[in-house]
Amino acid sequence: MTDRPAFEHFFKTELLPVLRPLEEQRLALVKKIIITGGLIAAAGLLLAAFLIANSVDLRILLFPAVGGFALGAFLIKRMSSEYIFGFKTLIVEPVIQYVSPGLTYVPASGIPEIRFIASGIFRHRIDRFRHEDLIQGTVGKTPIKFCELHAEYKTGGKNQTWKTIFKGQFFIADFNKHFKGRTFVLPDTAEQMLGRFGQKLQEIGKSHGELVQLEDPEFEREFAAYSTDQVEARYILSPSLMRRMLEFKNKTGEKVYFSFTGGEVNIGISSAKNRFEPRLFSTVLDVDLVREFVADLQMALDVVDDLNLNTRIWTKK
Amino acid sequence: MFIILIVPAVLIVLLVWIYNSLVGKKNAVENAFGSIDVMCKKRCDLIPNLVAAVKQYAAHESGTLEKVTALRNQAAAENLSPDETIQLNNQLTHALGGLMVTVEAYPELKAGENFAQLQRALNETEEQLSAARRTFNAAVTDYNNAVEMFPANLVAGIIHYTRRQLFEAAEQERTNVDVGQLFKS
Numbered sequence: 001m002t003d004r005p006a007f008e009h010f011f012k013t014e015l016l017p018v019l020r021p022l023e024e025q026r027l028a029l030v031k032k033i034i035i036t037g038g039l040i041a042a043a044g045l046l047l048a049a050f051l052i053a054n055s056v057d058l059r060i061l062l063f064p065a066v067g068g069f070a071l072g073a074f075l076i077k078r079m080s081s082e083y084i085f086g087f088k089t090l091i092v093e094p095v096i097q098y099v100s101p102g103l104t105y106v107p108a109s110g111i112p113e114i115r116f117i118a119s120g121i122f123r124h125r126i127d128r129f130r131h132e133d134l135i136q137g138t139v140g141k142t143p144i145k146f147c148e149l150h151a152e153y154k155t156g157g158k159n160q161t162w163k164t165i166f167k168g169q170f171f172i173a174d175f176n177k178h179f180k181g182r183t184f185v186l187p188d189t190a191e192q193m194l195g196r197f198g199q200k201l202q203e204i205g206k207s208h209g210e211l212v213q214l215e216d217p218e219f220e221r222e223f224a225a226y227s228t229d230q231v232e233a234r235y236i237l238s239p240s241l242m243r244r245m246l247e248f249k250n251k252t253g254e255k256v257y258f259s260f261t262g263g264e265v266n267i268g269i270s271s272a273k274n275r276f277e278p279r280l281f282s283t284v285l286d287v288d289l290v291r292e293f294v295a296d297l298q299m300a301l302d303v304v305d306d307l308n309l310n311t312r313i314w315t316k317k
Numbered sequence: 318m319f320i321i322l323i324v325p326a327v328l329i330v331l332l333v334w335i336y337n338s339l340v341g342k343k344n345a346v347e348n349a350f351g352s353i354d355v356m357c358k359k360r361c362d363l364i365p366n367l368v369a370a371v372k373q374y375a376a377h378e379s380g381t382l383e384k385v386t387a388l389r390n391q392a393a394a395e396n397l398s399p400d401e402t403i404q405l406n407n408q409l410t411h412a413l414g415g416l417m418v419t420v421e422a423y424p425e426l427k428a429g430e431n432f433a434q435l436q437r438a439l440n441e442t443e444e445q446l447s448a449a450r451r452t453f454n455a456a457v458t459d460y461n462n463a464v465e466m467f468p469a470n471l472v473a474g475i476i477h478y479t480r481r482q483l484f485e486a487a488e489q490e491r492t493n494v495d496v497g498q499l500f501k502s
Contacts, residue, residue: 102467177444213455230455231352315441 007294010098011287018090022083022278023285029083031283036075040068080280087278088133095293096135100301103137107276110134110147111170119172119266120182121257123207124165128152131170133276139301140310141317144173146300148275168254168271169300175236175265176309178316181228183236184208185245185258188224218241222249235258241307248306252299263316267303335472342460348483349453350399353484356446357406361393363442364413367435372418374426378419406446413439433462450484452468457481 039127047064088107110131129151136145147162151165157191186208208226212233219242227233237245249256257268275296304310392405417436426432431475461480464473473479 213459215451215455230349231445231449231452233448234451235445238444238447313437313440314444315437 007291008287011290014094014098015091015290016285018094019285022090023088023283025083025086026278026280026284029080030077033076033280034093036079037072040072044068067212067237083280084278087284088276091284091290092133092276092293095290096297099294099297100137100139103135106134108132110149111145111172115152116151116170117170117278119170119210119259119268120259120261121184121186121259121266122151125153126165127153127154128162132180135297135300140302141312142174142176142304142309144171144304144309146171146192146303166257166268166270169269169275171265171267171269171300171303171306173265173267173307173309175260175263176312176316177236177314178263179232179236179260181232182209183212183225183227183229183233183260185223185225185237187255188220188222212237214242216246217237219243219246224245244307248303251306263308265307332383332472335469336476339463339469339476339478342456342463343478345456346453349449349456352449353446353453354402356449357392357402360406360409360439360442360446361389361433363438364389367416367439370429370435371420371423371426374423374429375420378384378416381412381416381419383395385409385416389462400482405438408442410446413443454483456481 044064045068048061051061085107093105096103102184111134113126113129116122116129129149131147131149134145134147136143138144146169148168149170150167152162153165155161155163209228210226210230212225212227212230212232214220214225214237216239223245225233225237245256245258252269252271255270257266257270259266276293279289364385368386371378371382388405389410392402392409397405417439420426420432463469464478464480
């Protein structure tokens, strides 16, 4: 699927004809941005010169400077949104079809907030919720959807700031076994730092259900499992799945959250990277950029194989 | 004077707390054993259908089938002690494993929708049984830790709580399956 010659052929025949006009659009956009930036800067300098000539306190300049930056950022965002949207539909969409035909891609959509909350992983009040790059379809026998999302809350008091609850890729996939309860596998911070005492602390944090003590010591070091049903949790978390989850976590190298609810597995991989975004200040006529998209997508789709979700030997088909 | 009252009071509270947590752990073990029992019964319910399905296509495997049926009947009997339940079900797991390998030689049987369904159901109960066994072992480990660790071991000694056995996977499950051996038996 991603072998080199075939990929290069795909890039040359399918993508390059579309990328060329996009590159022109990008260059025009960069020109516009530079002109706009120059105008704002010139206005700022004029203002500064005027103030200095009238010997006013220069600290006042701070306000127009901040305003100028904000205006600049706003204008850049507005000017580039059309280009970004064009890029995503013209480039990312064919790349996704190339990697796995049958997947659908909606750049401006994502997993709804209510589904994110229903996963039960994050319990904090959400004040701002953003998502993009929804990809959904069936991989093998497993229906799956994933997107990038960012959930935040606002701190109270005088200095209100936005704090991140979760930022990264969020997946919902059909699980290959039937279950009724709710089981959570979360990154274990308490046990890593505090050992056995940390275990006691985990027992106190019961909002996700009862602590489930599993046999795999390495798994126990990385994760803490909670469930509404001890037996069901072990039915879901078979020894082989625990191994696979560990390997998956090591592969991503990020904090990984799992929950098993309503017959589905929800997976959150926190990550600062914004995937499937075009570049503004360097050429898009670059096979490596597209190759990176393919790798990102492949890594996401590999979740199904990594967690062995296509093995359907139990009563759930 | 005050100390003389406080020390025994604290001791009594401590004793009650230790005692209660021991009883709680013992009950958790029994509860976990209950779910093993449920899964074993579920599996026993499946076996007659499975045997009937295999018989249609593989009549001359009657030796293996009879062995499975006999073990199933023993395991399904009421009034088994926990140890007997565990032992019989380990044997049954082994015998069923043998049967499933035998079945590989009968493509028409494996192709049937009915058999496929049964095989899924069997995989399901095996997986559930393994989960129940692991839950039981976790509960027993927790209980054994309490019984042997200071200071709960003092209280455990007084109320005659002793170590419980873990539910080990059957010896055959741990060693690699010797396919040739399975065909002979």
